Amino acid sequence: MTRTFVDANVFLRFFTKDDAGQHERAARLFHASARGEIALLAGPPVLFEVAWTLRSAYGRPPTQVLNVLEAILGLPGLSLTDASVCAEALRLARHSGVEFPDAYLAALAAENGADAIATFNLGDFRKLGARCHAF
Numbered sequence: 001m002t003r004t005f006v007d008a009n010v011f012l013r014f015f016t017k018d019d020a021g022q023h024e025r026a027a028r029l030f031h032a033s034a035r036g037e038i039a040l041l042a043g044p045p046v047l048f049e050v051a052w053t054l055r056s057a058y059g060r061p062p063t064q065v066l067n068v069l070e071a072i073l074g075l076p077g078l079s080l081t082d083a084s085v086c087a088e089a090l091r092l093a094r095h096s097g098v099e100f101p102d103a104y105l106a107a108l109a110a111e112n113g114a115d116a117i118a119t120f121n122l123g124d125f126r127k128l129g130a131r132c133h134a135f
Contacts (some may be wrong), residue, residue, distance in 0.1 A: 002038050005040075005041045030077075034076035036077060040079070051100045062097070066100065073087060090103070106125060106129070117132055
């Protein structure tokens, strides 16, 4: 079976429907994946780009951004390179109100056994329950 990595713009056209032709093509791709005709793959940079674009270019509120990211994680036939970290990041972001990329970093740090996160963004990482490195 063919494995195809999906770029952020395909997800954006599918969920925003701002280009009818590209939306239809993305929908066909995702339906083919759901039927098991093609295996799709995506990773964190794609999710970051989707989140950033929805916030900056489309002016979508954080809750809508998280809803789209959650829908991406749930697409049948789509595998994420680190699905468990992404799922935890979504959970953390929803619970804390912190944006997805910082929640992802906190989840990834925890997943990899980091004792602390070196950051100047103390407020958001503390909301996430992360220990911040003093330096």
